[in-house]
Amino acid sequence: MPYDPSLDISIRFKVSSHDVWDAITSERDLKRWWPGFDLRLKTQDGDKIAVPAGKRFDGKARRQVKLKITKVDKREEIRLSLHSEPGDFDSELRIYITELKNKTRVRVLESGLPSNGAGHRIVAECRDGWRDVLSALSDYLDD
Numbered sequence: 001m002p003y004d005p006s007l008d009i010s011i012r013f014k015v016s017s018h019d020v021w022d023a024i025t026s027e028r029d030l031k032r033w034w035p036g037f038d039l040r041l042k043t044q045d046g047d048k049i050a051v052p053a054g055k056r057f058d059g060k061a062r063r064q065v066k067l068k069i070t071k072v073d074k075r076e077e078i079r080l081s082l083h084s085e086p087g088d089f090d091s092e093l094r095i096y097i098t099e100l101k102n103k104t105r106v107r108v109l110e111s112g113l114p115s116n117g118a119g120h121r122i123v124a125e126c127r128d129g130w131r132d133v134l135s136a137l138s139d140y141l142d143d
Contacts, residue, residue, distance in 0.1 A: 005119045006111040017099040021075040033140030089114045
């Protein structure tokens with residue numbers, strides 16, 4: 001059976017799904033909490049954006065990720081196709097927002113990461129990058 005490197009991270013916030021949605025889709029809010037975020041984001045199918053990715057373990061230049069929004073269900077889901085450089089690989093990102101009793105869960109799923117020799121390292125880098133981003137979001141929503 002082939003190995004399909006992926007990551008799956010969930011975090012819960014003690015705020016409404018509306019507040020979480022605004023924090024991750026509002027340009028004003030994004031600039032307040034996302035490390036290094038400085039671009040215009042519209043949450044509509046087909047939008048394309050580019051962002052710097054997380055730290056690399058090998059000390060080389062940070063990855064640049066080009067994103068294309070492929071699906072948006074307001075306050076529920078955002079799907080994106082990603083292309084990462086260097087490394088020249090494509091992956092799919094799904095962000096789910098679920099309203100729970102007195103809290104909201106955010107689940108980040110990234111699949112289609114490289115299965116070559118660098119696959120485990122890239123998965124670890126992506127996982128650590130998402131942990132940093134979700135930690136910053138948590139700090140922002142706790143304020």
